[in-house]
Amino acid sequence: MKAAPDRILRTAQAAYLDRLLPPRSDVLAQIEREAKRAKVPIVDPEVGLFLDQVVRACGVRRALEVGTAIGYSGTWIASALPSDGRLVTIDVDPDRVATAKRHFAEAGVADKVECLLGPGLDVLRGIEGSFDLLFLDALKEEYRGYLLIALPKLRVGGVVVCDNLLWGGQVAEKVRKKDEAASTEALRQFNPWFLEHPQLRAQILPLGDGTGFAVKLAAAP
Numbered sequence: 013m014k015a016a017p018d019r020i021l022r023t024a025q026a027a028y029l030d031r032l033l034p035p036r037s038d039v040l041a042q043i044e045r046e047a048k049r050a051k052v053p054i055v056d057p058e059v060g061l062f063l064d065q066v067v068r069a070c071g072v073r074r075a076l077e078v079g080t081a082i083g084y085s086g087t088w089i090a091s092a093l094p095s096d097g098r099l100v101t102i103d104v105d106p107d108r109v110a111t112a113k114r115h116f117a118e119a120g121v122a123d124k125v126e127c128l129l130g131p132g133l134d135v136l137r138g139i140e141g142s143f144d145l146l147f148l149d150a151l152k153e154e155y156r157g158y159l160l161i162a163l164p165k166l167r168v169g170g171v172v173v174c175d176n177l178l179w180g181g182q183v184a185e186k187v188r189k190k191d192e193a194a195s196t197e198a199l200r201q202f203n204p205w206f207l208e209h210p211q212l213r214a215q216i217l218p219l220g221d222g223t224g225f226a227v228k229l230a231a232a233p
């Protein structure tokens with residue numbers, strides 16, 4: 013569980029919900045332990061579970077993720093996809109991508125996942141095809157850029173999920189970590205733009221670290 017100042021909920025409520033969280037698969041639990049040990053930031057388990065629910069409820073067959081890290085959110089998404097589903101996931105860090113590939117193999121989802129190595133903005137520009145889900149979890153300063161490039165590749169009715177839109181409380185309150193001042197400011201600019209985007213029906217759910225959720229609307233006639 014995160015330290016209290018980082019939580020949206022009061023401590024007792026957060027602890028209560030943590031106790032109710034269903035146990036994760038062995039591979040997911042192992043990735044959580046590895047991430048903690050190596051200090052790799054990953055989504056909270058409740059956000060992982062939400063991604064699983066979104067994939068199943070929306071009938072997602074093709075998912076696109078920016079920010080693979082060591083494959084935690086990717087394992088949630090890929091495990092929920094149908095057997096012919098596909099997750100394309102991007103990260104700039106070769107060591108993390110190698111570890112993610114190992115985890116995808118251990119989770120038995122490697123054949124559903126394509127890992128692309130490189131800066132998200134560049135790699136996104138080269139991706140073709142249509143997607144049902146876009147999950148943003150890499151550089152906060154680039155969320156707007158990721159969405160600008162990826163939105164035309166999302167089908168109408170497809171969904172966008174973004175992690176960390178409240179950034180440990182810093183977006184709505186004050187910056188606590190000096191090295192997160194620029195990312196906090198970027199999220200302050202991104203959030204209203206995302207919520208008011210004419211092609212999206214969007215909101216920020218008080219889940220995890222503030223989870224953006226949007227549905228792509230049909231183009232205006």
Ligand SMILES: C[S@@+](CC[C@H](N)C(=O)[O-])C[C@H]1O[C@@H](n2cnc3c(N)ncnc32)[C@H](O)[C@@H]1O
Nearest residue numbers: 054055079081084085103104105131132149150
């Ligand atoms: C918060 S982690 C992703 C966590 C992952 N989604 C999960 O929950 O398991 C952010 C990742 O973005 C990657 N990253 C940072 N800058 C990037 C960039 N410009 N393009 C692509 N990935 C980047 C980092 O290497 C890091 O692994």
